[in-house]
Amino acid sequence: MRKKALVVGLFSALLMTGSFTQAVAAEDPKVVSAPAKNWWVSKTPDGYLVTVRLDRPAPIRDAKPMLAADGRPIGPAEESADRKTLSLVTQDASVLQAKEIRLATPTDQVGKKSPAAGETDEYWLKPRQGPLLGVDPAAPGGYKVGINEYNLGDQAVFLPGLRQKSEVRGRVYSPVDASGARPVVVFLHGRHLYCYGIPWWEGQPWPCPAGGKPVPSFRGYDAPAKALASHGYQVVSVSSNGINAYDHLAPDAGSQARAELVLHHLGLWRTWSTTGGGPFGQQFVGKMDLQNVGLMGHSRGGDGMARAATLNAAKGSQYGVRAVLPLAPTDFTRATLPEVATSVILPYCDGDVADLQGQLFYDDSRYAARTDDATRSTVTLLGANHNYFNTEWTPGQSEAPSEDDWPGTGQEQCDSGHPGRLSAQEQQAAGAAYIAGFFRLHLGKEKAFLPLFDGSDTRASSAGRAVTRVVSQAPRTARLDVSKLDQPLPDGSTTGQATASVCAGNDVKPGACVSGANPLTTPHWVRGARVTRTPPIAVTKLSWTGTNGAVRVDLPAGQRDIRQYRDLTFRAAPDPAGAAKTDLTVEVVDGLGKSAEVPVSAVSDALVALPGGQAISWLPKVLLRTVRIPLTDLPGINLGDVRSIRLLTDRVASGSVFLSDLALSTPGLGQSGPSTLPQVSAQAAVSRMQEGNVGGLNDYFVTLSRPSTVPVVVYAQTTSRMPTIVREEGHKLVFQPGQTRHRVTATLLPNTRDGDDVLVGLQLSAPVDTVIGAASFGATELIDDDPTPTLTIEPLKTTEGAGTAAFQARLSAPSDRWVTVTGQLQDGTAVLGQDYQSTSSGRFVGADLGPGVQSGPLEVKVVNDQVKEPEETFSALFDQVINAELPVPTTVSATISDDD
Template identity: 55%
Template sequence: MRLIGSTTLSLGMVALLGGAWAAPAALAAPPAPPQSVAQGKNWTVDPVAGGYRVTLRLDRPAPLRDALPLLAVDGRTVGVARQSADRRSVSLISQDPAVLRARTVALVWSGDPAPGSKRSMAAPGPTDADWLKAPQGTALGDDPGAKGRYQVETAEYDLGAEATYLPGLGQKAELVGKVYSPRHATGPRPLVVFLHGRHQFCYGGDESEPFPTKPWPCTGSWKPVPSYRGYDGPAEALASHGYQVVSISANAVNAYDGDAYDAGAQARAELVLDHLSLWKKWSTVGGGPFGTKFVGKVNLRNVGLMGHSRGGEGVARAAVLNADRGGRYGIRAVLPLAPTDFARATVPGVAMSVVLPYCDGDVSDLQGQKFYDDTRYSVAGDNAPRSTVTVLGANHNYFNTEWTPGQSTAPANDDWWGEPGDSPCGEKYQGRLTAKEQQAVGTAYVAGFFRLQLGHEKQLLPLLDGSSTRAASAGRAVVRVVAQAPAADRRDLSRLDQPLPAGAVSGSAKTTICSANCAGTTTDGAQSPHWIEAYFAAKTPTLAVTKLSWTGKNGVLRVPVAAGQRDIRRYAALTFRAAPDPDGAPRTDLSVRVVDGHGRAVSVPASALGDALVRLPGANGSGVPKNLLRTVRLPITALKGIDLRDVRTVELRTDRVARGSVLLSDLSFSRPGVGTSGPASLLPKLSASSVKVREGDTGTQYVDFWVSMSRPSIRPVSVYAETNGELGSVVGEVARQVVFKPGQTRQKITVPIKANTRDSFDLRFSLVLSVPRDGLLKQSFGHGLVIDDDPTPKVTVGPATAVEGAEFLEFPITLAAPSDQYVSINGELKDGSATLGKDFESGYEAPPVRWVDGYVEPGRTKGVLQVRIVDDKVKEPTESFTAQLTSIEGGELDLPSTVIGTIRDDD
């Protein structure tokens, strides 16, 4: 993870901010108060009811990234942080006692390499040479990156910066889009909607301007960043083949989602559906900026969604939200591009392809891999295909030209870190793609996916079926595809996520089932996309796989083929996912052996079927090499000499190398297919209720969330549920799987709430539902609110007297009872016989100001308002001034209130 403190934002990062909003240059706020627990130059740790509030102040606004902001204490992350409106401070509540001994506090980002890990890899990794010369596969006859027969015309619409209200955000957002249309195309065309991710939303203004009351719309000299214009390549490729494309703006969501309970996923989904609602009107009755131009030209029963970064999570949520609303629009295909997946959602019923850029420096852990892992068996009989597309040498930003230096309107940067020549992702490293090369790959796979799924252009199937076929326009890019065929085109032999039956493993081989520990002992979380925790569903189990290890060449893992399923002539290949054990050798091998009923067998080395058992490029450190399962694909045509009508067993044999260890998953026979996809509207919908409770004064009380289903199911339905948020010592941690038996529709989740008697903050937390099985997430976040019911302490401020030679005059502040909040008082100094600048000063650096403030720290009952005394050498009478107190936070005081300060001469 990249640590960002108050002085470590580089000039390059400042450019990324695009001249982010700045606080007023002078007198913006009083300095931070002294601390009673722990403090540093730019951070504080304060006791509160929920534990300890850790706050970090930044010299410059934090960057807008798609990853979540975290705080690291002494190099170890302690939780997700909330950003202030001006992004100049971040804070969280932690119950971790380690924060009491804090020496450093830094801002880091979810998915980045762990604090303290090696930052760059000047030396190549052990398999870099393999990947620099890796075969790119056979070129597809129909290149999806090439232009089609239609000329493309573009237009834009702008219905206003606050044209729609997004309940998931609690704010209004813009309705702005760029339209790409096939000229002279007749009849209704499939519609594809593009949604960009989280990026700077305003640029080009004067940083000395005060931070506005509202961050959006842009005001003064600031202009909106046109992120929605950055996908011309794939949009024009699709439009030239007869598809209607709309790329929409989400700047308002980016401006406000730092405080959203789900990081803005629901709001982004609502924004997509709001645009589809516009297009429903414009394509039926017309109106708006286009009149009747698109009447009869758009097919809203055949819709695809592409979302970049947090937009990826947004379009995944949009597909589910649409299904929950009865499938109002025919969303049939979703492509999350370098996406976040903070809450472990599934996207059943809809064709999906997840693009994973290997050199992603923003969503560095490639957490979008979990969309594939979690959805692939989430609904029995799901006939939608899905895939992952890993692009070596690609970063996060360059898929969008408006996020690419030299191409963008607003300032932009390369999100990968390290030195230019570093392996495997430095901008000048041989394996790194240029911006234009990366954009060509994005165009090919985005356009190819939607043409395949919306247009059923089956000639494009080899691009996404895992068969190593490539698009010629992708050039030298090394791309690896993992695919799950539709249920009707697949025969699953074993998911390899449960212990194998007795006798299945013999010889020198042994197997274990692993999930969270599959990442190995030498890697950090950023290297392990399958197994890194999700930040809103950290306790939900991750992918379980079989770990096969051996110490000799006679080991066998044997999987039988059940009677009635032994005729495999209709399938194209035997496939499974595999990866070398990250704690083992960088490359290994085993044999894939298929045996028929007569004992005849064909055995093929896995190394002859691809490079799944070769570690991906890079040395250990800075989040690489990634430990990703990839496809081993044995074509059925290679099984010569055996009876394909009577295949009895599939074996993995350790006869290639004497010692090794690999991770295995998803063994099946399959054939490529487009399947059938669309809104999963018939699935039962799962929702979490919300609760509100008063904290109480003694003991522990228990509150009940209810997880409910929209209707009973004839098969068991399950979902994981866990508490998340600022739990501290008040809200108990709960995490478990909820299983609905056939006929059940409600389940109770009980959460303990611990009482106290000190005034504190109201605590907001969530009950998060994730990874459903045979159900659809409707209300996946239940909202919890613990209302502090303790009285706000009465505050008194007394007069003060000091001798001129003393450094300060201190007005005493007294609380009637200790509080878990900071109690702060502000006021204005007024001259009496003593005058400001001559006899006393506010205590702040020049220019002198008349306001004064004081604090009482959490847990204390005493504090002061402090005024600096000028020690002159002139004999004077006793003098006085007043402090008129005008505002208070955290306490009760009758205002305005005036106290007198007296200065006695010492000359």
């Protein structure tokens, strides 16, 4: 990285006072909005670049920071190296007229709720509940649990995906006196505060500076770890504070680095469990079955564990990763995880990853491989927030400061103290039940736990009063996909006063399923923060205005004998623009014209809107849920000759619903293991290049590890954390059988302004019949070659009656970086407090000049004493400047003329 000539300081006064004066004049014609404080909008080839400057670094949390324009969320933002500048590109031209752009808050969009908001809250306080499972997955087993820890240092491993070093530290839960090699489950926490004992916005990122202590997030999963260990599993919970300190600089927000860290730990355990050594000597020799491995990741850890599973496959499947459980996960790059059993836990009251984007792991993986025979599910856990699954993130239980992440207003279904909200202990018990049950099912083959994950809403007793809704996709060999409902139906499929159309996304454009709703309420249509051009999933929207409507799906010859299956299933959700409760009738017709009918409401509450929305607009969520009809509920028809399945609108006069994934299936485990698919990777033609001034082209190559016998699809997006450097473009790449390489050319934009060296690259997403290989992001480091601008500060001349006056700071050329100058006011014949004052506190004077802004004031207040006196002087000693050339210290004079 090229070093700029600058003087760097912590300038904590700047961080604490919040008293920057933003320059308002914009010499650069690209700046089309110049507000008076800390945000502006610039025109770019891809839309509008929105930039916000914070007084302190953005809070450390798992989700990307969301920006809002006049209280309307406009999208997730990228963070600068100091986490104080947030930026995003939007095509929404209304940002030009915004009166305020800032970090989004929980109260944004109040009053913009759907008509159905809150109407079903009473129902969800006492909802339909399935039967209790006969065996409890989290009940203590027959083994005592031993706990050990290891710590190989704070900078013990270099992670290429982060270009930084991380700690290697873990906590091991073992079944005491268990014989033989045992299944291994690895836990990975998410992005949380990494040091405590010092202000979180101060000091070097990692290791913790003097006075700071590492937050022991890896110790927060005792309940599920002990439950598993007591039943004979080896559980390793690893620490990733070093990644949390730096992952805002990673192209993929750290998922590759987390995967590398997990595989590094598994590599250590391969040695420690075979030849021994390390911190445990011979204690674990012969005790770890690394061909039967499960991965649980919380939040960004979930993203990392999904990547670990595919990276393991790319490295030759050294470890038998057979089950992955992302817990309240992020999914910034729309990864897919075929051929590996997966269950995603979605806490309905998540106040961090509030858009429940982990839903995309399920949606994008459903049909991602023809060879996929694994089962997958989502478990929506009502009343649960993001943090409380980890005791080290829970107030009253944690060593470091912690909080309830749900930003309650006192009236909402998810607020602390509301009857619908789980206590921390209740949430942890429910989490332990589903985490333990999932791994006992898929690693231990304890089929008694299948009903927890097959969509039948069977409950675990240790989960207590927790309300769950489970969506499941059965293995391919036990499933007939009648219609994915993501393509237009044949002509004549819809009759009566009904229409069926394919929709995708949450947008104001035609063809969207939801028009401009708060993106936090529509998890199926979240735009991946790093892959905004990858298309959202499509579903069918069925709307009707009468009770004579119907939509029909025919079964082709050869698929009409459905007797081998147990259930007829599909996913459904009410349209938030319609009624909170609606209903349909499912009719199955055989070859003789005989039919059987089942109301959806008789078997499922999928068409009852989820709770919330009375106080803030993060709720209710629009989530497709399971409608499951046992074939035994279809008497009187020939199941060996079923001709069609119809959805009738005979129960409600008007309505609108979303539909997806019509299938016949039988629950089962299928086959799960490391993926055997070819891997797709991205690589830049050159790893480093000079930026230049006129732009140009840069090539990337997307390659398959081996030829495929079927077409392979992957999406690719040219992107950078600095959106004014490269044109962001999306590409759908199709590898025909035998083809192993595509070339993608990125357009580098002209740039003559000083800036940071940045990575420009190609991000892969949503692969089909392939998995992401060694590199999901092909990167070129673009070396900035523009000179650092010179800063000049003009003397101040004012009169007593002016009120506020300013030294004027000017740059010799606009910059793409934030230029900060700070100093101290010094008395001459004028005295601080009597004749002039700082606009912030003490003797501080300073200013920020944002990217593209070439001049700005460094303000002081002038005291009008109404006493006739001679001209007075003082000065400012500027001793810190960042990202500009200015000899320091530099003293600039100020003169106050008397006007009495």
